[in-house]
Amino acid sequence: MTQYSKRMVIAHWLTLALLLLAWYLGDTLSDSTDESRATLLGYIVHASVGIVILLLITMRLFFRSKDGVPPAMGNTMMDKVAHGVHHLLYLLLLMVPISGVLTVIQSSVGKALLAQNANMLPKAHGYHGLLVHSLHGTLVNVLIAVVIIHVLGALKHQFIAKDRLLERMILRRR
């Protein structure tokens, strides 16, 4: 095996696109809450994209177990770090949406959505003291930091080592 399976490649790039969208929507939502003007639709759209990511990652882990992965490029310390980073990314990609779901359940957002009443949504400082809400935001920041490390690693392979690692994660015509 020299590269990732087709479905693993599609899932990888789809995750990137959905993650950017969920991040933007989450940030916009948080700003709206701070200004006490968040809407039910804003929560529904952000939560839906986040749940799609959760389902996609679950499917991706299933594909991974079925299709396998190409062998590590080498056996250096950096190869081991890259392997660890991949596992950390999967863990965070599960923990971020799960902490989002818990935020909805433990705050007044869930009740507001069930009652279809936007007046029940949290206003500025409305999440004060809700640990899982802070955790959701913190995990997103950790995820972004780990993604940056991952992308820097991929760029190093592409432009410094020039070992064509990126081709393992690209769809090829057969």
Ligand code: HEM
């Ligand atoms: C990978 C998926 C997700 C990403 C990248 C993401 C990203 C974000 C970001 C960046 C924020 C703003 C945090 C802050 O500024 O403090 C946020 C807030 C939030 N997210 Fe997510 N999120 C994801 C999944 C979910 C899911 C699945 C749900 C619920 C089902 C959810 C519910 C929330 C809620 C309730 C807030 C608080 C909004 C507010 O402050 O009013 N998120 N999310």
Ligand code: HEM
């Ligand atoms: C421009 C952005 C990105 C580039 C250039 C990139 C590139 C790559 C490459 C080349 C691989 C294969 C590594 C190998 O064969 O050892 C890979 C694997 C991986 N990438 Fe990315 N990636 C990007 C964004 C992301 C994002 C946003 C995530 C998730 C948050 C992500 C998660 C992963 C994971 C988990 C693997 C390991 C796959 C596995 O072994 O199951 N990547 N990436």
